[in-house]
Amino acid sequence: MSKTITELEEIARKCRVEIVKMVHRAQAGHPGGSLSEIDLLTALYATRMRVKADEPNWSDRDRFILSKGHASPGMYAILAEMGFISHEDLKSYRVLGGVCQGHVDMKWCPGVDFSAGSLGMGLSFGMGCASAARIDKSERRAFVMIGDGEMQEGSVWEAAMAAAHHELGNLKVILDRNRIQNDDFCKEQMRMFDIPAKWKAFGWNVKEIDGHNMAEIMEGLDFLEAPENCQGPSILIAHTIKGGGISYMENNPSFHGAAPNDEQFHQAMVELGEVEA
Amino acid sequence: MTRMAATRDGYGQALLDLADNEKVVVLEADLGKSTKSLHFRKAYPDRTISCGIGEQNMLLVGAGLAASGYIPFASTFAIFTERAFEQMRNGVARPNLAVHLCGSHGGTHTGTDGSSAQSIEDLAVFRTLPNVVVMHPCDDVSTRALTMQLPGLGKPSYMRTARNKTPVLYDGREDEIQIGKGVVLREGYDVAIISCGVLVSESLKAAEALAEEGINATVVDMHTLKPIDGELIDSLVAQCGALVTAEDHNVIGGLGSAVAEYIVSNSFAPLEMVGVPDRFGESGQADEMLEVMGISAPYIANAAKEAISRK
Numbered sequence: 001m002s003k004t005i006t007e008l009e010e011i012a013r014k015c016r017v018e019i020v021k022m023v024h025r026a027q028a029g030h031p032g033g034s035l036s037e038i039d040l041l042t043a044l045y046a047t048r049m050r051v052k053a054d055e056p057n058w059s060d061r062d063r064f065i066l067s068k069g070h071a072s073p074g075m076y077a078i079l080a081e082m083g084f085i086s087h088e089d090l091k092s093y094r095v096l097g098g099v100c101q102g103h104v105d106m107k108w109c110p111g112v113d114f115s116a117g118s119l120g121m122g123l124s125f126g127m128g129c130a131s132a133a134r135i136d137k138s139e140r141r142a143f144v145m146i147g148d149g150e151m152q153e154g155s156v157w158e159a160a161m162a163a164a165h166h167e168l169g170n171l172k173v174i175l176d177r178n179r180i181q182n183d184d185f186c187k188e189q190m191r192m193f194d195i196p197a198k199w200k201a202f203g204w205n206v207k208e209i210d211g212h213n214m215a216e217i218m219e220g221l222d223f224l225e226a227p228e229n230c231q232g233p234s235i236l237i238a239h240t241i242k243g244g245g246i247s248y249m250e251n252n253p254s255f256h257g258a259a260p261n262d263e264q265f266h267q268a269m270v271e272l273g274e275v276e277a
Numbered sequence: 278m279t280r281m282a283a284t285r286d287g288y289g290q291a292l293l294d295l296a297d298n299e300k301v302v303v304l305e306a307d308l309g310k311s312t313k314s315l316h317f318r319k320a321y322p323d324r325t326i327s328c329g330i331g332e333q334n335m336l337l338v339g340a341g342l343a344a345s346g347y348i349p350f351a352s353t354f355a356i357f358t359e360r361a362f363e364q365m366r367n368g369v370a371r372p373n374l375a376v377h378l379c380g381s382h383g384g385t386h387t388g389t390d391g392s393s394a395q396s397i398e399d400l401a402v403f404r405t406l407p408n409v410v411v412m413h414p415c416d417d418v419s420t421r422a423l424t425m426q427l428p429g430l431g432k433p434s435y436m437r438t439a440r441n442k443t444p445v446l447y448d449g450r451e452d453e454i455q456i457g458k459g460v461v462l463r464e465g466y467d468v469a470i471i472s473c474g475v476l477v478s479e480s481l482k483a484a485e486a487l488a489e490e491g492i493n494a495t496v497v498d499m500h501t502l503k504p505i506d507g508e509l510i511d512s513l514v515a516q517c518g519a520l521v522t523a524e525d526h527n528v529i530g531g532l533g534s535a536v537a538e539y540i541v542s543n544s545f546a547p548l549e550m551v552g553v554p555d556r557f558g559e560s561g562q563a564d565e566m567l568e569v570m571g572i573s574a575p576y577i578a579n580a581a582k583e584a585i586s587r588k
Contacts, residue, residue, distance in 0.1 A: 059346060115372040124364070125340050
């Protein structure tokens with residue numbers, strides 16, 4: 001599963017194109033959080049996840065739980081890139097009967113391990129997957145991506161406390177710290193103060209990285225997999241940019257859950273190198 | 278002398294009985310001593326996961342285990358299962374993961390802890406969830422029998438058990454218990470009393486009192502509220518022509534509602550619903566609470582006469 005940084009960046013670029021296409025086609029959805037998470041998802045799926053695209057329900061696979069399940073275009077884009085679904089399937093995003101439901105759904109889409117969409121649930125589910133792996137004496141891991149606004153849900157901290165208590169070293173969290181939630185910037189909605197200190201205080205191994213720097217992401221994933229960090233749960237706090245990669249979406253709360261118009265879509269394709277200006 | 282036992286003890290025994298199935302795991306939220314999962318925990322600590330006082334987390338840990346091939350049994354007080362309703366809805370029922378949730382200490386019968394602990398809504402709220410089977414057995418034998426059938430269910434379930442002891446009705450009759458099938462405990466032709474949980478024995482008492490007045494009542498233990506046994510209800514309507522439901526639960530949304538929903542679209546008969554009259558409880562002994570709420574045997578008997586008068 002070795003890939004060069006340049007190769008990973010190209011996969012992420014292609015995924016960004018698909019994300020913008022999906023949201024533009026549906027004229028609905030969540031581009032901001034999909035673009036902030038996509039470099040992380042790319043590195044994780046292309047270099048770490050022990051999964052089989054031709055056997056998505058392989059029982060001993062690593063699990064990936066996108067707890068911020070509304071950021072589904074990012075998930076669908078990487079699943080298509082990895083061969084779990086086809087690029088044609090991406091056209092079913094938010095369409096009746098489509099495998100690409102509005103929020104990721106394990107009953108609809110191959111490769112999706114958890115039906116998300118309600119915030120604050122994925123970490124608990126990941127704890128269940130990690131506990132099952134432990135009882136099975138399996139080496140499989142549970143990776144969970146959560147959002148920063150999502151940490152305002154109290155249930156996240158129920159799970160954080162329980163996972164550390166049970167020393168679930170096979171539970172790995174990636175925090176997409178994009179600083180924006182539905183209504184506004186997180187700091188305006190609910191200040192979260194010292195996030196790394198909070199997780200450390202809950203008994204987790206913590207590392208911070210730039211979530212758009214592929215070399216740093218690889219170091220961060222190394223940290224999650226390091227034997228010394230497999231005695232208890234670990235979290236990678238990835239500082240990202242909401243809407244990252246599309247100039248007019250970057251750090252713009254209005255693109256949390258809004259689609260680009262035709263003109264904006266064209267501009268995005270230009271910025272991503274898909275078409276000439 | 279009738280043996281007395283609490284349904285929660287039947288649940289605890291069933292978990293032990295199921296332990297040979299290596300896929301059975303138990304989840305607790307600091308109430309294992311009360312819900313009776315503690316016996317399993319002591320014998321099988323490696324297959325028991327303490328979630329602390331965190332019901333929301335517990336339900337979804339169960340979902341993750343179920344998605345990984347395990348058969349999780351999670352329990353807490355009935356009232357606290359409601360705290361995790363959306364986890365049950367979105368994380369368990371929606372993906373149809375076979376997590377089995379048990380809410381003990383249900384109903385006003387729970388007694389002196391008072392209204393904060395007396396769940397009168399649990400059956401209603403879980404009944405609204407697609408895929409979820411809802412049960413409320415009346416004695417330890419049937420609780421054990423129903424729990425033993427859950428690993429084969431293949432879908433999520435909610436079972437309410439009770440804190441306090443009630444008469445045991447099924448000693449030696451556990452083979453009659455089947456999820457989704459009501460049991461006729463007494464046969465009569467004037468009125469059918471359909472009941473669940475702690476009010477089944479009250480319904481039998483009511484039937485005895487009615488018999489002294491020359492009224493013959495059928496009594497049914499409808500331990501499964503969802504799916505409701507429509508076939509049995511059809512036969513009760515045909516046989517008796519008047520129905521009463523009796524439950525230690527808000528009269529809105531529970532067994533009475535399930536029966537009413539069925540008969541309005543199928544075979545129709547007058548129905549009187551005995552249940553908690555849309556109010557909260559208070560501290561009191563179990564038998565006192567049934568009186569205060571107007572759901573004890575005499576109230577059931579009166580409702581039976583009312584139903585008959587409406588034939």
